[in-house]
Amino acid sequence: MHKAVFLAGVALAATAAHAEPSREAKAFGARESIQGISLSPDGKKVAVLLADGARGQMLTVSDFSNNPLKAILRNAAGTEQLDYCRWTTPSRLICHVSMQVNDAGTLIGFTRMFAINDDGSGLKRLSQEPNSFRALNIMQSGGAVVDWTGDGSGGSVLMTHTYVPENTIGTRLANDKSGVGIDLVNTVSLSRRPVEQPRTHAADYISDGIGTIRIMGNQGETAGGYSSDTISYSYRKRGERSWQTLGQYRVGMDAGRGFNPIAVDPTLDAVYGFDDADGRRAVFRISLDGNLTKQLVVAHPEVDVDDLIRIGRQQRVVGASWVTDKRRAQFFDPELAKLSAALGKAIPNLPQIRFVDASADEKDLLLSASSDDDPGRYYLFHKDTRKMEEVLAARPELANIKLATxxxxxxxxxxxxxxxxxxxxxxxxxxxxxxxxxxxxxxxxxxxxxxxxxxxxxxxxxxxxxxxxxxxxxxxxxxxxxxxxxxxxxxxxxxxxxxxxxxxxxxxxxxxxxxxxxxxxxxxxxxxxxxxxxxxxxxxxxxxxxxxxxxxxxxxxxxxxxxxxxxxxxxxxxxxxxxxxxxxxxxxxxxxxxxxxxxxxxxxxxxxxxxxxxxxxxxxxxxxxxxxxxxxxxxxxxxxxxxxxxxxxxxxxxxxx
CATH class of the missing domain: 3.40.50.1820 (Alpha/Beta hydrolase fold, catalytic domain)
Structure with a gap:
């Protein structure tokens, strides 16, 4: 993917001519300024994806000094959308981009991934493209990161790789594999090697956060060739390569049915996920030691428990949350439970506290705080010094407007x-x-x-x-x-x-x-x-x-x-x-x-x-x-x-x- 792809694009206005909107319409209609934010592994830099103009985006970096955010990449209101950018080393980021193509009236979505240095140099595509001359199908997915620690070496991640079979006539070099596998990719050297061979119906891979794929989901097809509504999940015992049955999850446009695995805890050797508890969604944990011992972790008698709270580069599970009149949380991590309560008192007018990112050692935490009448702001909290500094406001256009409760x-x-x-x-x-x-x-x-x-x-x-x-x-x-x-x-x-x-x-x-x-x-x-x-x-x-x-x-x-x-x-x-x-x-x-x-x-x-x-x-x-x-x-x-x-x-x- 060439850099020009992300720098091209023309802003398009609505079809009908119109008078200049009111000041309030402009202020409330403005997209949220911060569209994504990530803390570097050493906790010394922040990457912020900002709204830029009507439709554009701007990737910026700051070292928390008096220097302002520095733009390293602009996505000028074209057909592409930067979904997120996250650090893989203290100086390199991965970005995920999506786009849409109108093919004879059918809108087809595509995604691609690239890496870039924090000064804007070294932009390289990470998605493996099929041979366009021999490919027997299109590659819509350009991959997704399933483990940000890779093999533990600097800059490595585990990411999905969609294989597209190729026409083999006249060559011995064509790819005959299909489906989704996993590659270990070094975002600095761009070296890569397969760690999971592609499977035709693979729909989901879950790692333990420290470099090992522990769970795989397979989603078959109906007789008509559409995706089945059932995903069959398998798991691996620690240190083994063979797959064993975990269970089935019925996909739906609602919460689905059956156990839906979300995250593996390598310390407990178990997987967290959601399942039914007395007619409501709840958090369960299933052991991956071969016994499949299932334990109810968090449930609520009135509402669904609908979110797992995860933190850090390993995306470890630290709690769960639900909504009654307001969103409430239960932390499994005692330190974060105390910290969350303390932060709620330190920022009394912004009670919605969310942990957004963390340094590799989790000593520096990036968090957001908001309320009903404040769209929120981002803070950096240092555990060692117990100090907190404001980073940015989410919607600066509304700073001088009194909001309703x-x-x-x-x-x-x-x-x-x-x-x-x-x-x-x-x-x-x-x-x-x-x-x-x-x-x-x-x-x-x-x-x-x-x-x-x-x-x-x-x-x-x-x-x-x-x-x-x-x-x-x-x-x-x-x-x-x-x-x-x-x-x-x-x-x-x-x-x-x-x-x-x-x-x-x-x-x-x-x-x-x-x-x-x-x-x-x-x-x-x-x-x-x-x-x-x-x-x-x-x-x-x-x-x-x-x-x-x-x-x-x-x-x-x-x-x-x-x-x-x-x-x-x-x-x-x-x-x-x-x-x-x-x-x-x-x-x-x-x-x-x-x-x-x-x-x-x-x-x-x-x-x-x-x-x-x-x-x-x-x-x-x-x-x-x-x-x-x-x-x-x-x-x-x-x-x-x-x-x-x-x-x-x-x-x-x-x-x-």
Missing amino acids: MKPISYRAADGTMIPGYLTLPVGSDGKNLPTIVMPHGGPGARDEWGFDWLAQFFAARGFAVLQPNFRGSSGYGEAWFQKNGFQSWRTAIGDVNDAGRWLTQQGIANPGKLAIVGWSYGGYAALQSAALDADLFKAIVAIAPVTDLETLRTEARAYMSFSIVDRYIGNGPHVREGSPARNAAAIKAPVLLFHGDEDSNVRVNESRLMRDKLRDAGKKVELVEFKGLDHQLDDSAARAEMLDKADTFLRASLGM
Whole structure:
């Protein structure tokens, strides 16, 4: 991969001409300044991936002295995206880049990896490219690091290697291997050697963090050639090469089923992972000594335990966390448990503490601290001196804007079930008779949680109350709460969303004539589908990158290996028609504003175009704003500012404000 690839690119604006967005729209629409951050192994330098302009990125390095961050690489708003850059030595970094190509209407994703010195020199590709003249297939994955310590020598990592078979006619040198293996790669010398031969259906490798692959997952194919929904995991006993059965995990667009291994602890000779405990996700540990002794480590009686806390270059497991009203954590490491509590007291206004990275000896810790009304900042903590220094703020554009607080609430649904959610009121408001937005989250296999939310904060700054409900169909509350999922159980999920609007009115928070609904992805689907149950409740609808027709969503997935999983998730039956907003366009009374990127591989832009056309055919008021060259996240500061400004103007006009 040549350096020019990362330096080329032209910023693309939205398709429609528009007036200059407001100051608030620009401030809240700006992408998070820090898109990635990593601490060098010696703890003396930090690499920061910064947002640069509307779409660009800039890789910078600092030695924590008075010298500012020094740019060593610019990714000028092209088709590539730098996902992360991490140190492999005190002077060399690995970067992971992703890109997307439109192949006759099918969006195909690619990833590649490269290494670069901390002064910008020595940029070299690490991904092994197939022989383009003989390759019998394309190589989408350029590899991923599964162990940052490699064999313990400086600069070595273990990374996946996708083998693409080649045409063997006329040569004895062609590669006939296929599948995914593991290579030991030295990022300085670029030497490499295979440590795990490729396996056709290999889907996952897990190392012990100190250079040995201990677990492998194989995912077969269906009769139709799509990926199976089951991964069969095998493990190795310490010091052995043969594989033994660990178990099976059923992949899903939700939390899946069965034991899902995540990380190996070499000291305990065990693997941590997630599995069901009384209908909720919990952390378990299974021994890898041949006995497969399974132990429940962390569970919660009300919610799923959904995250393992890992730290350092070995990515050792030090705790787990879950969300009730706010995110809580249990540390297995006594020192980090005490430190986390102490940091919470030292930074009382920023209670969300997250360990981001650490030096090789873990004496220097890079951490972030944030809250609901502060997007956060990064700190470097020195264990030896017990001193902490601020590194950077996450969103400097919001430094002089007073942000609103987010309050955990619950409301009663029509069947009596208490639905949790989060209410954000405008700063200085008395919380009564306000223009109000119900904002269902995406997913639907996701949930909202307490913390900074740029979308909710923007509308609060514009005078709206915002309620984010964790309706049934959300993840995080166990299997029973998830129902079948937010599509197959749409009546329950959307009913809960609508009940949020009714509760806001009953409480006197919302002016019933100024109640709107805004959502992104599944949230956009919920915003549109809300009218199928109550067309008079919401007076304006904003849907960003929404699913609008379940059968169309199924058809879109046929071009990808995950089709069988998506197909099962959508299911079959009357809900496919009844639960599709585009097929219920005639029921919608409120004006609709749609936003969509035309390179969205998650939900294709055709879904919004279909919705627009169906609404127009039904004589409804609708506008679609398309953004050229953008995907599902609309990761462009100018586009987001325009979206916020247009949405605010639309809501005010529709609600008579």
